[in-house]
Amino acid sequence: MKEFIRTHTAFSLYSALVLLIVIIAIFSPWLTPHDAFASDLGNALKAPSETHWFGTDKLGRDVLSRIIYGTGLSLFMAFTIVCLVAIIGTIVGSIAGYFGGVVEMVLMRICDIMISFPGIVLAIAIAGIMGGSVGNTILALTIVGWAKYARLVRSLVIKVRQEDYIAAAIMSGGTSSVILRRHILPNSMPLVVVTASMDLGIMMLEVAGLSFLGFGAQPPTPEWGLMLNEGRQYLQLAPWLMMFPGAAILLVVAIFNVWSDSLRDILDPRQK
Template identity: 65%
Template sequence: MKEFILQHKRFSFYSLLVAIVVGIAIFAPYITPHDAFNADMSKSFLKPSAQHLMGTDKLGRDTFSRIIYGTQTSLFMAIILVILTAVVGTVVGILSGFFGGKVELVLMRFTDIMLSFPGVVLAIAIAGIMGGSAINAILALVVVSWAKYARLIRSAVIKLRHNDFIAAARLNGTKQLTILWRHILPNVLPLTLITGAMDIGTMMMEIAGLSFLGFGAQPPTPEWGLMLNENRQYILSSPELMLYPGMAIFIVVTIFNLWGDSLRDILDPRSTDSH
């Protein structure tokens, strides 16, 4: 372990930061100094102090507690979104790349259609039709995000299916489902993991964007994009209410983007740094 840390200092450092963020998200209910949902109108718009480190919002709720609790909401939504997107895209990519022919034609034409639409605009339309909620926002973003994974995985599978070990498995009478499970999936899984890790920050931004527009998390859920929307009308009188959730989004998204980039350097044999 020590040798790995010394060899991959950049990845180890960002992994530590990711672990801290994940730890905050998991233990958010236990480390917040105040109830993130408790409203007290007599304490509305209090400025930062020893009792309320980031002040309070229009309903008298502690901003610092809501920022901490928002880590759980934003991060878990992003992780669920990445997992669902990666699973759908990987399955479509494997099926189209391995079987080819009409299967590939149908799946890839549908993938091209999805890629031709502006992703965020389509996600807003889908979320608007289904109604604003965290679950609907996740489903809407899955619909518009899986196509990228399908394209990447299909290209990798096409290269793999012509390898000698796949031909040997077929000559031995191995069933196609077994080939897919034992030979294809393990070889494309690192590509899926790399893409998913690099997408966590992006997905967090898109979730925050939908919540800001009213199509994502709904009040009183402490979610950073929703907090920006709730406080935007007070930007002149209490600009810190916009500053804190914006900083939280910026910091966490940056951490996960840098972590995903360093993970790619380790898992992707074609990257320059790993050589």
């Protein structure tokens, strides 16, 4: 373990920061100094102080508490979306790459249709039709995000399928499901994992973007993008309402991005 930390110092440091964010996200309801939902109109729009380090919003709610509470929601939504798009894309890409023919053509044309639309624009349209909510945000971003993984996995499966050990497995009587599960998918997973880790930060930005536009989490949910939207009208009077949630988004996304880059360097040294 010590040797690994010395060899991969940057990855170890970034992993520690990611672990800290995950711990904050898991225990966020118990880490907030104040009730993230409690209103106190007598303390509305108070500047940062010893009592409220990040100030209060228009309803007198503690901004720091809402940012900490929002960590859990933002990370949960991003992680759920990335897992769903990776699983769906992997299944579709594996089927298309392994069986080929008409199956591949139909699935890849569907992928082409999905990729041809700007992802965030299509997500806004879907979320707008279904209505703004956490569940609909997850569903909208999942619908527009799986096609990239499908095309990635398809290309990997086509490459692996040409290996000699796959031909040997077929000749020995291995079924398609067994070959996919034991031989093809394990060889495709490292790149899928790296891609998924790199998408965590992107998904957090897109979740915040949808909430900022009113198509994501709805009041009084303490979500970072929604907090930016609520603080927008008080930019001159209470700039901390946008400054601190924006800083939280920037910091967390940057940490996940540098962590995913270092993870890629470990799993695929050729990318260094």
